[in-house]
Amino acid sequence: MNAYIITRDNLRTWIDALIRDYTLVAPVREEEKVSLFKPVGSFTEIDLNYTNSTISPKGWLFPQTEEMFFFFTSDNQVNLEDACKPGTTILFGLRPCDVKGIIALDPVFNGTYQDCYYQMRRQNTILVCLCCTRVERHCFCNSMGGGPTNGEGADLLLTEMENGYGIEVLTSRGEELVNKYHQLFAVDGDNRVSKTRDEMGKKLASQFSRKVDISGIKEFLDQHFELPYWNELAQRCLGCGICTFICPTCHCFDIFDQSPDGESGVRSRCWDSCMFSHFTRMAGGHNPRPTKKERIRNRFLHKLKYHRDRYNLDGCVGCGRCINKCPVNIDIRQIIADLQEVARYDQLPLS
C-alpha cells in the first residue's frame, strides 16, 4: 500500500477539511491527566501528544448509552421507530491498542445475529491510527500481540516525523481519504515513513516497564476453573467496575425502557458490568455468580480465555487502563504472572 508525507501545516489544513466534510472524533485534553475522544470543531482542540485516552474510544461505535428505538402504543396499535442513523465519522488519532480493541469487538457484534447499531456505526467509521511516541508505565501492548507502532486494523496509520507526519495507507477506504485531499500529501518515494516507524518501534520496545508472558495461560485456564487464587484477588477487589468501564474490549450491556406516560417512550441500551452483583441475578433471586470471587474470575477468564474460545482473539489488548485506574491496584500483568507461577507449581511433581 502507498505511503505519503504531510507537513505540520498541511496536517492542520487536512484536519480542518475533514472536520468540514465529516464528523471528526479526536483526542481532546479535558484537564490535567484526562483526555477523551470527542467530536471536534477545529484542529486546535485536538491533542495528538496524548498517550492514552482516559476512557477507551469504543464508545464511538458502542456508546455508553444508546437509543435503540422509540415506541408508541395506543389501545389498538404499537409502532416502533428507529433512532436516527449516524453519518460518516472519522476516529482520528487512535492508539494502536485501541484499534486492536475495536478489532476484538467486531466479532462480538457480528455473527449469526448482526448488531445493527454497532454495524451501522462501524461501517460508517474510518479509523485513523497514530503510532505512539511514548510508553506509559502501565502499557503492555507488546505482551498481547500488539505494539506501539502496529496499526493493524486501521484504515490509515500515522507516524510522527521530524517535520510532519508519515501516512501509511492500509485500506482502500483510507486511500480515499488521502486521495480526496491529494494536494496536501507528498508521496513517500524512499520508504522514509516505514523506516521512521520501524525505528520508533525499536526504540519504544525497550521502554516497557514490564513484559508478561501470556503463553500457556489459556491452556492452563482451560483445565483449571477453580483456583484459590481467585479468592485472594476477590478479597482485594471492591467491585467498583471501573475496569470494565474504561476497557476497550468490554462489551456487556443492559437494555432498558424509559416512558414518562407509559404509552410512548424509548428503548435504550447502556454499558453494564460483570463486576456488579445484579448483573446475573435472576428475578427469582438465584445468582450464578453470587460473590466477587465468581465475578472477578469471570472477568479475567473472559479476557484471557473466553474471548479466545469464541473468537480466537485475545480479550485484552494491553492498553493498561484498568491497571492505571484500579483503586486497589489489581494489575492484569501481575495476574498473568501469578497464573504462570500457579501453573508451574501445579506441574511440579508432588514430593
Place this chain on the structure above:
Amino acid sequence: MTNCRSHNPLKPFPATIIKVIDETPDVKTFQMVFDNPEVMENFKQKPGQVAQISVFGVGEATISITSSPTRKGLLEFSVKKVGMLTSALHRLEPGCKVGIRGPYGNHFPYEKMKGKDLLFIGGGIGLAPLRALIDFVLAEENRKDYGNIEIIYGARSVDDLCFKYDILERWPQMPGTKVYTTIDRAEQGWEGHVGFVPAYLEEINPTPKNKYAITCGPPIMIKFVLQALEKMGFSDDQVITTLEMKMKCGIGKCGRCNIGSKYVCLDGPVFYLSQLKQLPPEF
C-alpha cells in the same frame, strides 16, 4: 444470517395477547399472535427455544415458548410472576399489545429422539419448556416417530400445578402416554401421589433402556433428579435439561448468560448432562 437492512434482531415485532389462562395463583399462560400475519407465518420455533417478550415501557424478559410448533398461528408463554417484567405482564389482558423477538437458542434434539421412549420430569413452572416438546411428540403427525411417553410432574400444592388440563385430562388420554402427578404435601381433596419429584421418580423407577430423560424445574429438584437418574443407570448422554439464566439481548452480545465461554442464549438453553459436566459449575 440476519441482515440489518431487512431486520434488526434487537427490535421486537408487535404482537397482541389474545387469551390469558390462569394456571396457578402466580402463573399465567399468555396466548399471543403477531400483528403482522407474515411475521407469524415466518416465526418458526423448535421445541425448547425461547423468545424475548417486551412490555413496552417496562422492558423485556426471556421466556421459553411453551406451545409446540405443531400448533400454528399462535405462541404460548407460561409466566411466573417473580420480577418487574413478569409482574407487568401479569397485569395485561387480552387485547393488550406486547413485543416478541426470537426464537432464540438451541432446541431439544427431537430428531435424535425418534424411535425412543421419552421420560419427562418437571417441577413447578419447569414444565413450561418441556410442554413444547411433549405436545410436539404427541402431535398427530409426529406421534408414530416416538415410543412411550412418561411424564412425572410435581408442584408444591394442587393450586401450584401448572397446565392442570394437560396433566390431569388431556395427556393421560393420549395413546402410549402415562402421567404421574405429585404434590409436596398432603392436601384435602387430593387423592394422587404426595411427595417430592425425585423421590417419586425413584419409586416409579423407569428403565433407562432406549430412553431419553428430559428434566426442568427448580435447581434443587434438578440436582436430585440427576442423581436419581444416574442411580437408575441413565447415561449422561440420555439425560437432557434446559437452563435458565438472566438474559438481556438473547443474541450473544450483552455478556451475562455465559457459563464459561458458552452463552446460554446461543449455545443453550438445552444441554445434555454430558455437556453440562464439561462446563464450569456456574449456573
